[in-house]
Amino acid sequence: MSTAAASLQANLAGHFAPDLFRDDGLICGYRFAPGQGGQELPSARHGLELLPGLEGSFVWLHFNLSHAGAQRWLRENLPPGMRFLEEIDGGSRSARIDRDGEALLAVLNDVTYDFQYEAREVETLWMSVGARLVVSARLRPLRAVDQLRGDVRRGAVVDNSIDLLDRLLQTQADELQAIVRKAGERLDDIEDAVLAGSHRPHARELARLRRLMVRLQRLLTPEPAALARVISRPPAWMGPADLPHLVQANEEFTLVLRDIAALQERVRLVQDECATRLNEENGRSLFTLTMVTVLALPINLVSGLFGMNVGGIPLAEHPAGFWLMVSFIATVTLLIARQVWRRMRAQEG
Numbered sequence: 001m002s003t004a005a006a007s008l009q010a011n012l013a014g015h016f017a018p019d020l021f022r023d024d025g026l027i028c029g030y031r032f033a034p035g036q037g038g039q040e041l042p043s044a045r046h047g048l049e050l051l052p053g054l055e056g057s058f059v060w061l062h063f064n065l066s067h068a069g070a071q072r073w074l075r076e077n078l079p080p081g082m083r084f085l086e087e088i089d090g091g092s093r094s095a096r097i098d099r100d101g102e103a104l105l106a107v108l109n110d111v112t113y114d115f116q117y118e119a120r121e122v123e124t125l126w127m128s129v130g131a132r133l134v135v136s137a138r139l140r141p142l143r144a145v146d147q148l149r150g151d152v153r154r155g156a157v158v159d160n161s162i163d164l165l166d167r168l169l170q171t172q173a174d175e176l177q178a179i180v181r182k183a184g185e186r187l188d189d190i191e192d193a194v195l196a197g198s199h200r201p202h203a204r205e206l207a208r209l210r211r212l213m214v215r216l217q218r219l220l221t222p223e224p225a226a227l228a229r230v231i232s233r234p235p236a237w238m239g240p241a242d243l244p245h246l247v248q249a250n251e252e253f254t255l256v257l258r259d260i261a262a263l264q265e266r267v268r269l270v271q272d273e274c275a276t277r278l279n280e281e282n283g284r285s286l287f288t289l290t291m292v293t294v295l296a297l298p299i300n301l302v303s304g305l306f307g308m309n310v311g312g313i314p315l316a317e318h319p320a321g322f323w324l325m326v327s328f329i330a331t332v333t334l335l336i337a338r339q340v341w342r343r344m345r346a347q348e349g
Helices: 003-013 044-053 070-076 085-088 142-155 161-195 198-218 223-230 242-295 297-306 321-348
Strands: 026-032 058-063 097-100 103-111 122-129 133-138
Touching: 003 058, 003 242, 003 297, 026 142, 026 198, 044 070, 058 070, 070 085, 070 133, 070 142, 070 242, 085 097, 097 198, 097 223, 103 142, 103 161, 103 198, 122 161, 122 198, 133 161, 161 198, 161 242, 198 242, 223 242, 242 321, 297 321
Parallel strands: 058 133
Antiparallel strands: 026 058, 097 103, 103 122, 122 133
């Protein structure tokens, strides 16, 4: 173990308080030994008590921040001044992986377990990754970390803490790729329907998809650049074999971001097409309403004039006066209708 890593472990050990490990909001805890599956821990206290004697192994503690005692446990049992604690307290959501002393601070965004393609269903996972201790925390159940937990329960062999982080990043990238793929398939169907003339029923769904893509892009964009900085300046306890995992994860997130940006542009183009078709439809409706108003103008004008109770109204005493006026109004209306029909045919042509 390097001097810096040993100093960190001693610092952690000096802040353990066994009498505080009650009602701590722990979701799961595992001890990982080289070449072996994870050994489930009965409590967070038990995991921390193992730290001083760990050699080539590490402990993963995963907490539920919606539990009343989780943040209190983290503040009271982790070294003060860790950015991990500050990020949780501040509610930071911008995805990145940075140095936090001799540990790595990871802020990862993932979709909730019951994801329904809503922007508000993107939540954050905070992680502190050290050589011997990995601490993660979230507010709501998340797909990627829950899938990782399932893999560990089924006996997955995790070599070290960087391998655990890499597995989580790979799972998160796979989940995001699946979301982008399904959203793209749904957008294909909407696009076909819009081009076929059925644009009104899909406006709300298009807006929801665009909000989701914008939120994912905004939250994930800082991650590749931050990960590249960690790769260029890794902690002392990371070995040369660990870096290729992070490089691969960085490339995959770059591809995911590119796919999200492309899908966002497609959604915008379909929305523009819907808006164009809606404007054309509104224009035709307004033109039709205007023409109906023009066609009704002769009868309204004549009936208004003849409805005035004054002397000298033409044809008032004529026995066929009513039919003469009906014929006049019908003739004028037909002439106007003929002009309107020509205008409409000219516009269509």
